[in-house]
Amino acid sequence: MSEAGPLVLLVEDEPQMRRFLRATLTARGFRLVEAETIAAAEIAATSQPPDLVLLDLGLPDGDGIDFARRLRGWTQVPILVISARGREADKVEALDAGADDYVTKPFGVDELLARMRVALRHAARAQSGVAEPLLEIGALRIDLARREVAVDGRALHPTPIEWKLLVLLARNAGKVITHRQILREVWGPGEGHQTHTVRVHMASLRKKLETDPAQPRWLLTEPGVGYRLREASDA
Amino acid sequence: MSEAGPLVLLVEDEPQMRRFLRATLTARGFRLVEAETIAAAEIAATSQPPDLVLLDLGLPDGDGIDFARRLRGWTQVPILVISARGREADKVEALDAGADDYVTKPFGVDELLARMRVALRHAARAQSGVAEPLLEIGALRIDLARREVAVDGRALHPTPIEWKLLVLLARNAGKVITHRQILREVWGPGEGHQTHTVRVHMASLRKKLETDPAQPRWLLTEPGVGYRLREASDA
C-alpha cells in the first residue's frame, strides 16, 4: 500500500539546510523536488506542480518574495516561507505577497511539519469538490475517489488486488504492461511473487468484467509480454 | 456609510492585552466581540458567528485548545492562537487541533495584522464554495452546529469518536474513506493506533444508526480498503 505523499517544492540555496530538510521530509513520506535558484524553481513549479512550496528568501538570483508573487498569479498552492530574516516588515511583506505562513530560522522541525499540515489542510479543503478523478474508456467507467467500477452501467466489485490491477491497466489504456511492471506496481518492489499469480487474478478480473472471459473485449493478452487494456478507439 | 469590517471574536482574559487589541483592531476597522472565558466564548461563537477567532490559551476555565477543537467540529472559521507558551509541543498541539496560525507573545502588531489578513484571505476563498452546517443524506440528518444526529427522526447519541467518524463519512458521502484516512482524521496525525479500533467503533456506531447492524443500510464496508457512507441516491 504505497500512497504517494504530497509533493513539496523546496527552494533553498544552502546545501546544509537542503540536506537536513530532505532527510526530514522524505522520512515523513513527502516527495521532494529541490531548487537552488529562483530560475530553477520557476521551471520546477510549472513542469511538476507541487502540493506545497517551502521557500527560502535571499536566494542568489533574486528575491523570493517576487517569486511568491508571480506564483500567486496562476496558482493557489500553499507557500510557506522559511527565512533567516526575522524583521517584522519582512514577514508582513511576504505574507501580503501571497505567502501563507512565515517561519524564521532557526526553527523546530515539529513546528514546521505542523504548519505544513495546516497548509495542506487548507489546500485540501479548497480543492474538495473540484476535481473528480474519473477514468472513462468506452463503456468502462472507473471512479477513483469512490472506488467504483462499472461496465455498461453494471457495477463490479473488485477485490483490492483486482482494483489495483484494473487501475494500472486503465491508466495506461492501450499500452502494454509487462508482467514485471504489474508485479512491481501491484505487489510492491519486494520479490517472491510469480507471474502465475498475475494470471489467476487476471482470470478472476475477466470473470467480473467480461461477458465472455474466453473472448475478452477489454483485457487483452500480449503473449510473452504482458497485458493491455483495449482503448476506446479500438475496434 | 461605514462598511462593516470583519467580525473578530477575541478570547483573552488579561484586561491589558484586551484593551490593547481592542484599540488596535477597532482602529483598523474590525468589529469586535470579547470573551474572557471559554464558556463565554462558546456562547459568543454560536450566537454571533465571527469571521475570525483570536484565541489566547491558558484561560481561567479550561484549555483553549479544547475550545478550538470543539469549534472545528462545526465551523471552518479561522482560528489564530495568541499565546505566551512558546514551546514547540504547544504549537504543534494547537495547530493539529485545528488552529490556523500560532503567534507567541510578545508579538508585533503588524505581523499579527498580516497573519489575520492571510487567515481572512483563506476563509474568503473557501467560503466562495460552500459552508453547510447541516448535512442531509436521505433520512439521515446531521446538524454540525448543534452536534445532533437523527435517522428517520430518531435522535442518536454518539460518543465523541463516533461523532467524528460519522461526520467524516458524511462529509464525503459516497466516497470510500480508507482506514489510513480515518485514523488520521479522527485520531490525529500521531501514530500508535490500529485499524482494529476503528472496527470496534464502527460496530458501535452501526448499533446506534442501523436497524439491522448485520445488514447495514448506510455504513458500508469496502473490504480491504475502508468504509463508505451510502449516498441518498443509492438504492
Added chain:
DNA sequence: TCGCATCTTGACACCTTCTTGATGGCAGCC
C-alpha cells in the same frame, strides 16, 4: 471515593481473498 460512560485491547469465529499446485489447451519447433 464511587459510579458511569468511553476508549482501548485481546480473543475468537467467520468469511473473503490470496496463493499455490495440478491439469489441459494451444502454438511453434525439432
Added chain:
DNA sequence: GGCTGCCATCAAGAAGGTGTCAAGATGCGA
C-alpha cells in the same frame, strides 16, 4: 508425432480481514 513454453482454469489450503464480545484502563462528574 512429441517436445517445450506460455496461458487459462479449477480446486484446496493458507493467510488475512472483519465483526462481535468482553475485560481492563481511563477520565469525569456526582
